[in-house]
Amino acid sequence: MSKEIIKIEDLKREFTMGSETVHALRGISFDIKEGEFVTIMGSSGSGKSTLLNILGCLDQPTSGTYEIDGVKVKDLSRNELATIRNEKIGFIFQSYNLLARTSALENVELPLQYNSKVSTEERRKRAIKALEMVGLGDRMDHTPSQLSGGQQQRVAIARSLVNNPVMILADEATGNLDTRTSYEIMSLFQELNKQGITITFVTHEPDIATFSSRTIVLKDGNIIQDYKNNKVQSAANELAKLPQEDH
Amino acid sequence: MRLLNLLKIAYKAIVLNKTRTLLTMLGIIIGVASVIAMLAIGEGSKESIRATISSMGSNMITIRPGTDDRGPARGSGGDVQTLILEDYQLIKEKATLLSNITPVVNGGGQVINGSNNWPSSIYGVNPEYLDIKAVGLQSGSMFTDAEVKSASKVALIGQTVVENVFPDGQDPVGQMIRFNNIPFKVIGVLEEKGENTFGQDQDDVVIAPFTTVQKRILAIDYLNQIMASAISEDDAPEAVEQVTEILRSQHKIMETEDDDFTVRSMEELISTFSSTSEMLTVLLVAVAGISLLIGGIGIMNIMYVSVKERTKEIGLRMAVGGKGSDILMQFLIEAILISITGGLLGVILGLGATVFIENFLNWPTSVALYSIVISFAVCAVTGIFFGWYPARKASALDPITALRYE
DSSP: OOOEEEEEEEEEEEEEETTEEEEEEEEEEEEEETTOEEEEEOOTTSSHHHHHHHHTTSSOOSEEEEEETTEEOTTOOHHHHHHHHHHHEEEEOTTOOOOTTSOHHHHHHHHHHTOTTSOHHHHHHHHHHHHHHTTOTTOTTOOGGGSOHHHHHHHHHHHHHTTOOSEEEEESTTTTSOHHHHHHHHHHHHHHHHTTOOEEEEESOHHHHTTSSEEEEEETTEEEEEEEOSSOOOHHHHHHHSOOOOO | OOHHHHHHHHHHHHHHTHHHHHHHHHHHHHHHHHHHHHHHHHHHHHHHHHHHHHHTTTTEEEEEESOSSOSSSOOOGGGOOOOOHHHHHHHHHHOSSEEEEEEEEEEEEEEEETTEEEEEEEEEEOTTHHHHHTOOEEEEOOOOHHHHHTTOOEEEEOHHHHHHHOTTOOOOTTOEEEETTEEEEEEEEEOOOOBOTTSOBTTSEEEEEHHHIIIIIIOOSSOSEEEEEESSTTTHHHHHHHHHHHHHHHTTOOTTSOOSEEEEEHHHHHHHHHHHHHHHHHHHHHHHHHHHHHHHHHHHHHHHHHHHHTHHHHHHHHHTTOOHHHHHHHHHHHHHHHHHHHHHHHHHHHHHHHHHIIIIIOOOOOOOHHHHHHHHHHHHHHHHHHHHHHHHHHHTOOHHHHHHOO
């Protein structure tokens, strides 16, 4: 039995909007084990963004427990949360969020700059390795404006890998990409997952879920479905099935 | 995060917005440059006043009869006859901090040489006078103590007198002149000294033994003043006190009574005249300081814009592990880098302006090192002070909101 990366128990998150209390999460519980590829699905307003923020240690639950890699997140200070984000989580955003006019290599190095345990040489070495993992070894000096959307997202994936996180947290990571490119990115995620990296993927696109090993569906702040995907589609195969583009 | 990385980020942010940063810096540049230039002008005029006064003999101490505030009807110091030769002899004997001392009697009159004549002043002194006033001889020689003792009719004349009574360019030394119809043999010509700070022509003088002037020209038995020089400039204030004490006891002045004489050192004169220029300097620097303040506000403004523009970047940095303090330092260092670079450019511009003022406006200037150090330090402090609040605001951003900011 592989170890649990994420442990969530009776997690609630409430927001106060004026005199009204909005229950974004109404007491959910689930675990994520090492090596899993989980998609969290739900329509807008289902609470998936709130869950993502809490999973990413950007937000704190109102009640319940959240444990990541054995660390109880509740009651940690802003600085302690920053350290957890830095050492345990790799973020991937829908809009890539790369630093403009900054080379791919420097973008990938960014998380390690906030980790004083990593030396400058080590930082560079790891960033190069991460970029090679996502297939951009030959574009390290390019700035985001010189890269396509898919390539930019690959840089973002490399950035999320560079600190050797216990989990990669992707927020609609294919939302800005066309079908072909999004399959390419998904196939990269599947490859990374095969190498043992735990991935949590928040999306509202059902076909993305078919590439993952498990799907959690949220609705109105509750989990309505949590199932293992017995026949995981290969994104690489789907990509091959797409009609060839005219050249 | 390491300082080097922070510097790199700040440098990048500045380079990416060259024009904007340069315009922001301009406030600081002008502020620093004007502080340095203003202080240089102030220092320069102070030094030039000091130099002119020093050219009159910087260790010089003058003792005049009378006081500034005696009785309801005040006469000018020279009219009072309380200073006599015995006073001079006593001071010469007792004062240990004086190197030279001479009695002075003076009066006005007509210098005549053949058909040329010129209204001038005659000073009756002893040979030490030249050292006290720091005047050199252009030609000839000074009279001797023996000539003073015998009340010889010998004289030295200044350049203005030479030009007016010897217009043909002949050598005055050895010639005879008359002063108020008393014949004098010219034995020397004084070096040119020019005008003093008060516009008085220092070359329009005739110098003769005080015995001769006292008896033959003025027919008085008192002295107009006593001039002396202190051993050094630093000893001058103490020498003034020494002379005052000697004269008070000699004149039998009671504890409660005011002096019937005035002792002054050049140092006092210098400070009197410097105070005006000092006040002007303070005003100029205040104006320059205000422009530095405005420059600082410019930095604050641009830092706010920078924080706003880069909200998303701040969100990302926080998401990947940047702490509030990292973000704070990033923006603070950017502000300091702007202000220090502006300060450096300001120092260069200020020095350039000083050179320009010196050479093209012919104003005396003197760049004091402290003005550079101070304005530079003020710059750094300005950066920290005005960068702090925007940086603080950036560091307090909520990462979720910052990430979603469009």
